[in-house]
Every structure is written in C-alpha cells, then in structure tokens.
Amino acid sequence: MKRIYALLVMLAVSITAFAQNGRSLYNKYSDYDNVEAVYISPAMFRLIGKIPDMELQEGNVNLGPVIKSLTGLYILSTTREDIAADLAADVNHFIKRGSYELLMEAKDNGEVMRLYTVGDEQIVNSLVMLARDAAETSFICLDGTMPRDELETLIAEAAER
Amino acid sequence: MKNIDEITRLTADDLERISLDKSIPVPEELSGKVQQAVRGRTLRWAVPTSVAAAIAILLAAGLTRNPEPKDTFDDPYLAYAEVEKVFSKISGTVAYGADKISESEATLDKYSYWK
Numbered sequence: 001m002k003r004i005y006a007l008l009v010m011l012a013v014s015i016t017a018f019a020q021n022g023r024s025l026y027n028k029y030s031d032y033d034n035v036e037a038v039y040i041s042p043a044m045f046r047l048i049g050k051i052p053d054m055e056l057q058e059g060n061v062n063l064g065p066v067i068k069s070l071t072g073l074y075i076l077s078t079t080r081e082d083i084a085a086d087l088a089a090d091v092n093h094f095i096k097r098g099s100y101e102l103l104m105e106a107k108d109n110g111e112v113m114r115l116y117t118v119g120d121e122q123i124v125n126s127l128v129m130l131a132r133d134a135a136e137t138s139f140i141c142l143d144g145t146m147p148r149d150e151l152e153t154l155i156a157e158a159a160e161r
Numbered sequence: 162m163k164n165i166d167e168i169t170r171l172t173a174d175d176l177e178r179i180s181l182d183k184s185i186p187v188p189e190e191l192s193g194k195v196q197q198a199v200r201g202r203t204l205r206w207a208v209p210t211s212v213a214a215a216i217a218i219l220l221a222a223g224l225t226r227n228p229e230p231k232d233t234f235d236d237p238y239l240a241y242a243e244v245e246k247v248f249s250k251i252s253g254t255v256a257y258g259a260d261k262i263s264e265s266e267a268t269l270d271k272y273s274y275w276k
Contacts, residue, residue: 023229027228041230043232044240045240051237075247104254108257129251140247
C-alpha cells in the first residue's frame, strides 16, 4: 500500500512539473500589452520540413537537419519593466523545476544572456534562452528531440558567420 | 449445517429460497460481521480511489488551463525565417562567448611567453 501511495505522489509531482513549460509561460504572457509573442506549432514545423529545397538566402544557416526535430517555438519579448521582472522570475523558476542545465552565460554592457538545455548526451529536448538588458527582456524556448551533435554544429556554424 | 462445498454448489434459486425461509435461524453476530467486512473493504479502497480521482482532476485542469496557442504564422516561409532569426540570436550569444574565451587564451599565451 505504501508503494502505491509513493507512486501516486510521484505521479502528482510529475504532473505539476509537467505543467511548467514554455507553453504555460507563453499562455500566461502572450496576451499582455507590450509583449511581443511568437509561437510556431509542431504542425507548422512538419509543414516546413515538407517543403522541398527550402530556398535559403546566401549566407544563411541551413536549418534543415534540425528543423524536422522541432516541436514548438515560443518567443516572448517585453520592454515593460514589471512584466519583464515577472517573466524572468517565472523563467528562472521553470528552469529550476525542469532540471535544465546552464549551457552558457554571456554578459555585455549590462545585457545578460543565458542559454539552458535539458536532455541527455544524444538528444536536446528543450533549449531556452533568456536575455535581459535595461530596455528589454526576451525569452526563447525551442522544444523538440534535437540531436545534440547537429544542434551544436549548427550553432557553431552560425556563430562563425 | 451445510459445509462450504455444499454451499458453493447451491444455485441462485436455492440461495433465494433459503434466505426467505424464516425457519432457519440467523446467528445474531452475523449482521455485525458482514457490516465490518464491507466497511473495511470500502475504507481500504477509499483513500487510493480518492487520490487517483484528485490526480485525474489535476491532470484535466492542467490540460485545459494550458491549451495549444494559435500559430503566429500561416506561411511556412515566414515561420522558417523566424526560426532562422532565433538561431542567429542564439549563435550570436555563443559567438560572443567564444570570442571572450579566445581573448582570454590570447592573454594567457602572451603572459606565458613573457614569463
């Protein structure tokens, strides 16, 4: 009987943790005034993946290998200080609850950018970027089953351009 | 008094007939024992059932409170351009970090050379 209780409690905890994700943050903030919001659904990613020979402008990064593995993109951006503070606090909370690990942090002239990922050695299930400066706070969340090697190669290639 | 084998062989009609037969005496403590057994069984399943129901309600509430948002773009080309912009921004952050590491390495190399 104790095992059943433990299992039920674990299930309840996992459900609560599951509720904290990019989508819940998007749903909370996307309708606020002074918040720019972008969402790309799994269906749209599938559609993008089906377009043959996606025409790329010269010099742009070829996202083909990774784009098919994406299942959601959430972007929130605001210049309102009070919303920015709440958003940053919520993102930090969800990062901690979601067992994300800090990939890198960069600070430049008052701007702080942090990249987080969650997954294993082969797959990245979610990549989160939080960028804050005096004027603006941006949150980007990419969900999917992204092969870590391909994602890192893509970022490295783009960084070289 | 019938034994267990005899009782299990009885049909539903036999059981009904016996239960209606007022001449057969019913032990006084039987009613209490039956009630106790039923109550114990009910209580044993009440807590897990309640917890399972609560979890189901939580899950349903979570799903309805967190519906899928509406796509920002109808055009997959525009969506692709947005994804590209995101990767450029992420790459910019990574490039900045990589530059700082290179600068630090260069400073360290210089220091090692003069030393």
